[in-house]
Amino acid sequence: MIGKQSSIVLLATVFFLFSFINNSTELPQAxxxxxxxxxxxxxxxxxxxxxxxxxxxxxxxxxxxxxxxxxxxxxxxxxxxxxxxxxxxxxxxxxxxxxxxxxxxxxxxxxxxxxxxxxxxxxxxxxxxxxxxxxxxxxxxxxxxxxxxxxxxxxxxxxxxxxxxxxxxxxxxxxxxxxxxxxxxxxxxxxxxxxxxxxxxxxxxxxxxxxxxxxxxxxxxxxxxxxxxxxxxxxxxxxxxxxxxxxxxxxxxxxxxxxxIDLEPSTETEKTVTPSIADNSEKTEEVKKEREVNMPKAEEKKLANAPKIEKSAEPVAKSGDNSPSTTATAAAANITFKIQLMASSKQVPLKGDNFNGLNDLSREPYKNLYRYMYGNTPSYFKAKLLKENADLKGYTTSYIVAYKDGQRVPLAEALKYVGEQ
Ligand SMILES: [Zn+2]
Missing domain, CATH: 3.40.630.40 (Zn-dependent exopeptidases)
Structure with a gap:
């Protein structure tokens, strides 16, 4: 017969083992x-x-x-x-x-x-x-x-x-x-x-x-x-x-x-990187110029140190905060849309010349690749216009992607917050 104390130990061991198994099964998912x-x-x-x-x-x-x-x-x-x-x-x-x-x-x-x-x-x-x-x-x-x-x-x-x-x-x-x-x-x-x-x-x-x-x-x-x-x-x-x-x-x-694994940063280097990237199509010309100079640097620095796994990656653009809202519900839920042009293992400089003349570009790490996006808007209607524009520039296989609080979410989920479709 098992004593009360040893049953507690047994129970604790089972919990410990269970949490261990649980953790180890999470790793491959990430x-x-x-x-x-x-x-x-x-x-x-x-x-x-x-x-x-x-x-x-x-x-x-x-x-x-x-x-x-x-x-x-x-x-x-x-x-x-x-x-x-x-x-x-x-x-x-x-x-x-x-x-x-x-x-x-x-x-x-x-x-x-x-x-x-x-x-x-x-x-x-x-x-x-x-x-x-x-x-x-x-x-x-x-x-x-x-x-x-x-x-x-x-x-x-x-x-x-x-x-x-x-x-x-x-x-x-x-x-x-x-x-x-x-x-x-x-x-x-x-x-x-x-x-x-x-x-x-x-x-x-x-x-x-x-x-x-x-x-x-x-x-x-x-x-x-x-x-x-x-x-x-x-x-x-x-x-x-x-x-x-x-x-x-x-x-x-x-x-x-x-x-x-080789490319993963130590926590030390991660701390030193504090990118703050404003990405907003409605900004003045002056701010736009400044962003063109500053954003690629800040972003490249971040990306060089960024973890390659999407789950742990910070959002590159925390956007929609300052732009005039065309869709009240979308803005309230902090939903934004971009057009994904491509994904690549290479860091392509975010210049219009490299993207058939498209500007308002952004990039985010994803697995062992970078995703390249065009535009940034809380309006799904405007996103569809941006997609048409991307098509005209030759990106016919591009598609609309959605973010909630700066994190990529399925488009269908984002559209729940958006009245227009
Ligand atoms: Zn065949």
Missing amino acids: REFVVVLDAGHGGHDPGNLGNGYLEKNIALSIVLEIGSVLEKNGVRVIYTRKDDTFVDLYKRGEIANKANADLFVSVHCDSHNSDAYGAGTFVLGLHANKQNFEVAKKENSVIYLEDNYENRYADYDINSAESVIGLTIMQEEFLDQSIQLGKLIQDNFTQSLKRKDRKVKQAGFIVLHQTFMPSVLVETGFLTNKNEGSYLNSKKGQQEMGKAIASAILKYKNGVDSST
């Missing part, structure tokens, strides 16, 4: 790594039909295998599709952007009218040669299966190799990281699985242009090749390819995690 997996094609778009195989089914099986390995390793996985449904190309990127994912990985199978075989990984860029262009063109042609594609993809001419030059601007910021992931994937394909190495290549894939994060498109092999087609259509092939991609993603994640 550093949550989010991967969006995109199985190419789906629904009424079967993809390529080499040797009678269905690209859409093979891509999905591989993606589900990648996802199950990643989930077992504490990665949060978001799928653009988990079953045989058709998803518009622009929606795939939108899903990744809304999730603020760390990586976007699209999985496909190739086809050719020769015996070509091998696996390759693409990042967005200029087609180095006609062959790369043809691969991108094939995958891009799915837009013709979407409703309203003429308007939605007005900027893209998928038949022109030159038209893609403009496409590279946004993903350029993530090119190093995308290539890094691509190399890890190719290493696994060639070293572990002895697949033929078609290397990391650049081409103008629309689906990669839509995302604000390191992004790759994997062509796992050629269904038109007899051996490779049958391998990719087999359970064994799909599991092996899925595991190889998943293990590359985990290697990439561990690399990012360790560099994030």
Whole structure:
């Protein structure tokens, strides 16, 4: 029988252990790594039909295998599709952007009218040669299966190799990281699985242009090749390819995690940084000039020392306090809106020249990246005008983001406080 005292000790021990377990489970959440997996094609778009195989089914099986390995390793996985449904190309990127994912990985199978075989990984860029262009063109042609594609993809001419030059601007910021992931994937394909190495290549894939994060498109092999087609259509092939991609993603994640830890500030340096950034579009010209000189310095200093995890990061702009309120409820709740133009691992100076002439720019650390925003207003109506302006300046994939008390909140939550919509 257990005495009263020892039961108290036991109880205390249980509480202690419980709080320990609780704390340790919170840690990975704070550093949550989010991967969006995109199985190419789906629904009424079967993809390529080499040797009678269905690209859409093979891509999905591989993606589900990648996802199950990643989930077992504490990665949060978001799928653009988990079953045989058709998803518009622009929606795939939108899903990744809304999730603020760390990586976007699209999985496909190739086809050719020769015996070509091998696996390759693409990042967005200029087609180095006609062959790369043809691969991108094939995958891009799915837009013709979407409703309203003429308007939605007005900027893209998928038949022109030159038209893609403009496409590279946004993903350029993530090119190093995308290539890094691509190399890890190719290493696994060639070293572990002895697949033929078609290397990391650049081409103008629309689906990669839509995302604000390191992004790759994997062509796992050629269904038109007899051996490779049958391998990719087999359970064994799909599991092996899925595991190889998943293990590359985990290697990439561990690399990012360790560099994030290196960049974390000591509490000592954090104390010395006291940025006070007023960001207000209604200010006088004189104040604007002063801000242009002072803000980047203060912000850069802060960012250099800022923690890379969003939860612990202070808001960069504490705004809306001094501006004339166009929406009483929004101002009372201290809601503001900005337009997110892009996210990047690089510190781009906040000058109009670097953002196609847009000004009123701000930047905030997010995970291992910086988010770049344009404008700052308590009015959702004005935010929509700012978004239109960003579109006109070429930031067609930008989107409205919301803040409450200077902290990023979901747009839907912010709109609850705003009468106008
Ligand atoms: Zn495809």
